[in-house]
Amino acid sequence: GAGVSQSPSNKVTEKGKDVELRCDPISGHTALYWYRQSLGQGLEFLIYFQGNSAPDKSGLPSDRFSAERTGGSVSTLTIQRTQQEDSAVYLCASSSPLRDRTEAFFGQGTRLTVV
């Protein structure tokens, strides 16, 4: 696609349920990032993929959070046993493998509400 696509755009879930958030990066982009942003706050880094491997997953807040990337393309962020504090906008971004073009392009985000 022309841009980074995230789905769903909105998700309301009950506390304790599992959710999966999907990110489809720009074609050919090998780097993929997941961030979380609570209302009025800055970007909170979650995980960074280079291809299918995750050299930096230091931002995942707990073992309830996991992410995978397959085929060097689509990524899924899974939150198990959701809690109310997980409510936020989850943003995905991707960037080119070219050394001099490492800027990231963002999707429109998934707004997660845990009730």
Added chain:
Amino acid sequence: QKEVEQNSGPLSVPEGAIASLNCTYSDRGSQSFFWYRQYSGKSPELIMFIYSNGDKEDGRFTAQLNKASQYVSLLIRDSQPSDSATYLCAVTGTASKLTFGTGTRLQVTL
């Protein structure tokens, strides 16, 4: 020390003035530097990138990079109310990972 540091603001400037946004970074081997703008409720969008020491101008925006001081800035000339947003500094470090600062909120007043 945070990898990329910005003053959270808000930075308030009158319409027509120059807004100066600053950012410092810790990885001396960093090669690529970016400024993003984020409107409330929207995703960040890239507005400037700079790779070499010195100034880079694009319309009303000028990015300035000083690698010796590990400092990058963004100047917005003739600030407009539509420039009111959060500005995020981002740096690609030696591990090729892009790291964002927490952003500076800019308010342009009438």
